[in-house]
Amino acid sequence: MNATAAPLVEVSGLTKRYGDTLAVDGVDLTVLPGEVYGFLGPNGAGKTTTLRILTGLICPTSGTVRVLGGAPGQAQVLARTGSMIESPAFYPYLSGLDNLRVLAEYADVPRPRIDEVLALVDLADRARDRFSTYSLGMKQRLGVAAALLKDPELVILDEPTNGLDPAGMRDMRRLIRELGADGRTVLLSSHLLGEVQQICDRVGIISEGRMVAEHTVDELRTEQELVIRATPRENARSLLIEALGAAAVHLYDETLRVKVAPDRAAEVNRLLVDAGIAVSELHSTERALEDVFFELTTTTDKEKTHAG
Numbered sequence: 001m002n003a004t005a006a007p008l009v010e011v012s013g014l015t016k017r018y019g020d021t022l023a024v025d026g027v028d029l030t031v032l033p034g035e036v037y038g039f040l041g042p043n044g045a046g047k048t049t050t051l052r053i054l055t056g057l058i059c060p061t062s063g064t065v066r067v068l069g070g071a072p073g074q075a076q077v078l079a080r081t082g083s084m085i086e087s088p089a090f091y092p093y094l095s096g097l098d099n100l101r102v103l104a105e106y107a108d109v110p111r112p113r114i115d116e117v118l119a120l121v122d123l124a125d126r127a128r129d130r131f132s133t134y135s136l137g138m139k140q141r142l143g144v145a146a147a148l149l150k151d152p153e154l155v156i157l158d159e160p161t162n163g164l165d166p167a168g169m170r171d172m173r174r175l176i177r178e179l180g181a182d183g184r185t186v187l188l189s190s191h192l193l194g195e196v197q198q199i200c201d202r203v204g205i206i207s208e209g210r211m212v213a214e215h216t217v218d219e220l221r222t223e224q225e226l227v228i229r230a231t232p233r234e235n236a237r238s239l240l241i242e243a244l245g246a247a248a249v250h251l252y253d254e255t256l257r258v259k260v261a262p263d264r265a266a267e268v269n270r271l272l273v274d275a276g277i278a279v280s281e282l283h284s285t286e287r288a289l290e291d292v293f294f295e296l297t298t299t300t301d302k303e304k305t306h307a308g
């Protein structure tokens with residue numbers, strides 16, 4: 001990722017209204033060159049609407065949007081962008097290869113590039129089979145192959161793992177990571193926290209049309225905790241509070257959770273054992289993105305309640 005270079009995607013104050021529904025409500029979003037950016041939110045949060053605007057499929061109600069330095073939908077922007085928005089449409093009676101040939105012809109893409117993208121998405125062996133015989137995972141991978149035909153700088157993928165079985169998800173995630181490692185900029189949407197955690201550099205969290213946070217994945221889960229099972233628990237708790245402060249110690253599901261760096265685990269263990277406390281479990285854990293998401297979205301709800 002290149003934090004100093006101009007962003008490839010710059011969105012500011014974006015809104016989209018469908019009748020009474022405010023699908024996107026003042027979204028700000030920046031995607032930097034070379035990063036894999038995850039646009040994370042539950043169903044109906046406004047992800048697809050935003051991505052449709054970025055690819056020029058629909059117009060925003062208000063706000064400014066720059067993609068690769070131009071307006072979405074401009075010919076020179078489209079030429080440098082590859083996208084898969086919702087399920088890709090292909091001719092069912094044609095092979096994967098022939099479907100790509102049709103698209104390549106239309107986009108003026110040289111033939112050898114078709115073989116390259118088929119290899120990239122691991123479909124070379126099945127390229128001559130009819131599209132209708134493909135598994136959902138293969139259909140999605142062909143969608144990504146189509147998005148890559150023009151060798152785009154920016155790849156926009158809407159819920160690329162949606163509906164896939166675990167193996168299909170794993171293949172798709174690996175493919176996206178490879179695209180990122182190759183220096184390509186990827187913007188993808190997902191409703192799966194674990195997924196963005198695995199494949200993205202940064203994540204923007206959207207809830208009810210509003211961006212609630214934009215962070216690196218690491219920033220979102222930097223806080224680490226020790227999980228401790230000890231008897232007698234109350235004695236352990238008092239001792240830890242005395243040593244580390246009340247704010248660092250809390251009870252959760254019969255275990256004590258202690259906010260200290262993992263390299264202090266041995267020291268904490270010794271403290272308890274020396275006081276005659278039996279420690280049956282002690283390990284470090286990272287705060288799950290689920291918790292962070294819950295915290296961020298409930299804060300927003302509270303703010304909204306106060307504002308209203």
Ligand SMILES: Nc1ncnc2c1ncn2[C@@H]1O[C@H](COP(=O)(O)OP(=O)(O)OP(=O)(O)O)[C@@H](O)[C@H]1O
Binds near residue numbers: 023042
């Ligand atoms: N063409 C449309 N006409 C009317 N309402 C729409 C339209 N498209 C989307 N919406 C509404 O806008 C809101 C945001 O939808 P959007 O599809 O962008 O969310 P999403 O985060 O992509 O969710 P999903 O993963 O379910 O597609 C929803 O309330 C949806 O019902």
